[in-house]
Amino acid sequence: MRVPGAIGQTLGIIGAIVLGQAAVSAGLVSPMLIMITAITGLSSFAIPNYDAAFAMRMMRFVYILLGSAAGFYGILAGILINNALLCSMKSFGVPYFSPIAPKTKSHHDIITVSPPWTVKTRPDYVNPSKRQRTASGFMRGWKQSDGRDGK
Amino acid sequence: MIKEGKFGVQEAVSLTVIAIVSKVFFSSPAILAGLVGNTGWYMTFISAAVALIGFGFIYLLLKRFPGKDLAEIFEISFGRVGGFAASGLLGFYMFFTTITRTNEMTEFLKVYVMPLSPNWFVAGIFVACVFMLCMLGLESMARVSKLFIYFLVFGFAAVLAMGVQNYDVNNLFPILGQGLDKVAFHGVIRSSIYGEVIILAIFAKSLHGVKYIKKEGIRAILISVVIISAGLLACSLTFPNYIQQEITSPMYEMATLIDYGRFIQRVESIFLYVWVIGEFISASIMFYSFIRLFCHSFRITDKKPIVIGSCITLYALALMHKDIITIIAGYVAVIRGLGSLPMLTLPLIALIVASIRKKGGDVQCAK
Numbered sequence: 001m002r003v004p005g006a007i008g009q010t011l012g013i014i015g016a017i018v019l020g021q022a023a024v025s026a027g028l029v030s031p032m033l034i035m036i037t038a039i040t041g042l043s044s045f046a047i048p049n050y051d052a053a054f055a056m057r058m059m060r061f062v063y064i065l066l067g068s069a070a071g072f073y074g075i076l077a078g079i080l081i082n083n084a085l086l087c088s089m090k091s092f093g094v095p096y097f098s099p100i101a102p103k104t105k106s107h108h109d110i111i112t113v114s115p116p117w118t119v120k121t122r123p124d125y126v127n128p129s130k131r132q133r134t135a136s137g138f139m140r141g142w143k144q145s146d147g148r149d150g151k
Numbered sequence: 152m153i154k155e156g157k158f159g160v161q162e163a164v165s166l167t168v169i170a171i172v173s174k175v176f177f178s179s180p181a182i183l184a185g186l187v188g189n190t191g192w193y194m195t196f197i198s199a200a201v202a203l204i205g206f207g208f209i210y211l212l213l214k215r216f217p218g219k220d221l222a223e224i225f226e227i228s229f230g231r232v233g234g235f236a237a238s239g240l241l242g243f244y245m246f247f248t249t250i251t252r253t254n255e256m257t258e259f260l261k262v263y264v265m266p267l268s269p270n271w272f273v274a275g276i277f278v279a280c281v282f283m284l285c286m287l288g289l290e291s292m293a294r295v296s297k298l299f300i301y302f303l304v305f306g307f308a309a310v311l312a313m314g315v316q317n318y319d320v321n322n323l324f325p326i327l328g329q330g331l332d333k334v335a336f337h338g339v340i341r342s343s344i345y346g347e348v349i350i351l352a353i354f355a356k357s358l359h360g361v362k363y364i365k366k367e368g369i370r371a372i373l374i375s376v377v378i379i380s381a382g383l384l385a386c387s388l389t390f391p392n393y394i395q396q397e398i399t400s401p402m403y404e405m406a407t408l409i410d411y412g413r414f415i416q417r418v419e420s421i422f423l424y425v426w427v428i429g430e431f432i433s434a435s436i437m438f439y440s441f442i443r444l445f446c447h448s449f450r451i452t453d454k455k456p457i458v459i460g461s462c463i464t465l466y467a468l469a470l471m472h473k474d475i476i477t478i479i480a481g482y483v484a485v486i487r488g489l490g491s492l493p494m495l496t497l498p499l500i501a502l503i504v505a506s507i508r509k510k511g512g513d514v515q516c517a518k
Contacts, residue, residue, distance in 0.1 A: 070276055072420060074266060076427045077276050081283045083298060088291035101294035103161045 001037035155357050156290030160367055161357055163351060165300040166293050167371035170347040170436050173429040176402050176422075177255050178479045179344070180386040182487075184395040186337050189330025197338025199376035203343030205495030206368045209352050212502045213361050215511040221352040221498070222447040226506040233325065235438050235448050237497060241349075242444035244493040246465075249438040251275055251482040253469040256430050261400055274469045276433070282462040284435035285442060286455065289357055306425040307378065311385045311419060313409045318388040320456035343490025344379070345372050347433075352498065353440050363423065385461075399475070418487060438465065476511050 003011060011143035020034045040060070047053040059082065089096040100105060104124035104125040117139040133139065160429050182192035209221075215223045221241075226234030255276045265273060284292050328334060348368050351358065386401040387410065398404050406422035409415070443460060446454050472478055505511050 063474060070268070070272070071265065072423060073260060073273070073427060074276065076424060077280050077431070080280055080295070080299075080428055082430050084284055084287050084291050084295045087294035087298060088287045095294070097294065101162070101298040102159060104159075104298065 093127060097121065103149050155288060155354070157357050157359065158208050158290055159359065159387070160363055160370075162297045163363075163367040164370045164374065166317065166379070166436055167298040167367065168349060168350055169296050169300060169303065169429050170350060170433045171345055171375040172373065172428075173433040174344060175379050175382045176401055176426045176429065178483060179487075180383055180401040181381065181396055182342075182479070182483070183337075183397055184225070184387075184392055184401075186326070186329075187334050189323050189387040190326070190328035190334045192380045192387055194334045194338045194341075195376060195383060196342070197335060197377050198342040198344055200370055201339050201342035201491075202348065202495065203369065203372055204374065205342065205346070205491065205499070208495070208499040208502055209349060210361070210365045210368065211354055212498050212505070213355055213364060215505060217361055218356070220275070220355040221349070222444055224505075224511075225497075225501055227510050228501040228508065238444045238448045239357045239500065240466050241497060242441045242448065243495045244490070245441035245444065246461075247439065247482075248486055248490075249281070249434050249465060249470045251486060252430060253281075253380065253473045254482065254508075256358050256427075257469065258472075258475040259400055259403075260427075262475070263419075264401055270470055274466060278430045278432070278462055278466045278469065281435045281438050281465070284431070285458045286464070289354060290437060291294055291470040292435055293357075296436075299428055299432065303425050303502050304378070306421045307382070308416065309380060310406050310409070310422050310425070312388060313411070313415070314405050316349045316411070317405070317408050318385070320388065322388055329427075329512055330426060337377050340491070341487050343487055343494060345360065346490050346494030347437070348372055349494045349498070350436055350440050374406035395455055403490065407516075410431065418496060460488050 007012045012070050016038075024031050024034060044056065055151055063075055063078050066078040071079070086096050087101055095102055097110060100110060103123070109123075110121075120133055120139055122133055124131075156272075180191060184195070212221075212224060213219075216227060219227070222234070225237040228234070229237055253274055256277055257270055260273050261268065261270065278456050285296070326454060336436055348371055351364050351368050353370075355361075358367065382402060386395060386405060389405045390398065390401060395401050403419060403422055403426070406419040407417060408441045409418050438461070443446055443459055445461070446452070451457060
């Protein structure tokens with residue numbers, strides 16, 4: 001639509017609200033469908049990586065087809081196959097879902113990240129040539145300032 | 152070629168636990184209520200104890216033949232023909248179990264979720280998932296089970312926790328059910344419920360040695376017994392015994408009863424998620440075990456054509472059952488009653504024969 005950029009956003013919002021309301025009132029779609037479409041649209045902006053967002057958009061159509069064909073059962077089948085494919089994928093020899101699946105030794109940074117001075121070994125899933133991060137095996141801790149350098 | 156690969160302790164435990172536990176979502180609680188009253192939740196500890204003993208023999212057998220898997224051990228112990236027969240029996244059992252699980256899943260989905268969908272459609276999606284998982288291989292199957300087990304356990308625990316509003320302690324009485332003799336008898340017979348632990352021996356080469364297999368087997372049985380017992384206890388607390396016997400899937404019914412007001416009610420979709428995903432993985436690993444045993448018996452190296460052919464056979468056989476009663480009272484009853492023979496007794500026989508024929512262990516090493 002050829003409109004000035006400043007009013008494009010307003011037009012989109014008004015169009016969505018008016019059209020959505022009219023579609024529900026006319027009985028063409030259910031209110032739940034409007035809510036799900038809106039939540040899906042907003043959630044798609046939460047994916048930080050553009051390529052991942054694009055892949056998710058493509059996958060969405062597959063899930064819509066599965067959902068329309070077999071309902072929640074179809075979606076579950078899709079989730080399982082999708083995750084199984086992701087689990088079998090490797091990028092430069094590193095499993096896509098590591099360190100969760102497979103769970104590897106000497107790496108616990110899954111939800112929280114350990115303080116750097118406690119991480120003495122390199123993650124196992126990258127197949128490092130040297131497991132130890134330092135030759136001595138000890139990491140430098142926080143250095144306490146003695147106050148002479150004026151800090 | 153389908154890559155089997157290697158996987159660690161957590162993946163192996165996840166895979167085995169899912170294979171064992173998924174049975175409790177179907178008719179098992181109702182059948183148990185008829186057999187032993189409200190005592191299923193502690194009867195299962197007897198079954199687990201028997202299964203642990205059975206797994207002890209499997210461990211001793213694997214220890215006697217380090218670096219070999221179960222099919223190879225059968226061949227060494229029983230000879231070429233005997234090994235072929237033993238692997239064939241176990242493989243047939245695995246295939247029969249997969250067919251039964253597909254039947255059960257299809258019928259239960261038709262009863263509760265998709266009453267208007269035809270059987271071929273529901274079974275088709277199920278077999279397609281089994282096919283995909285088998286084509287991706289054992290390693291991917293183990294990883295996906297490790298990935299999903301957190302969600303499955305969380306979903307299962309959520310359903311049990313939310314069901315508290317319907318629990319009634321009086322439903323547990325009489326606490327000895329129909330008598331301790333029946334509890335002990337059925338506890339021993341139904342040890343086959345934990346028999347899936349044998350998959351650790353079938354895929355021993357994909358694991359990191361006998362020491363780890365022992366750890367994995369024991370952990371898998373102990374985690375499974377806690378989950379199964381908790382599920383059966385929740386069912387017994389929710390329904391009086393005479394009602395529980397009549398329900399097709401007591402755990403699903405339990406989930407439908409949850410009601411905490413307008414916004415938290417009818418949470419069976421959480422249960423359905425646990426149910427379906429668990430069953431997909433469980434049936435896939437059983438089917439893949441059959442493929443593994445079949446290919447070993449006939450010296451076939453490429454599993455892909457066998458997976459395709461077997462999936463078509465599985466789909467055809469999954470559509471041949473008469474009705475849901477035939478499955479529950481027929482197929483499932485046979486599996487629970489006789490399942491411990493191929494899964495727990497056969498390795499014991501192999502161990503005895505290997506000892507008599509002086510195969511494996513120190514005897515062979517000394518030679």
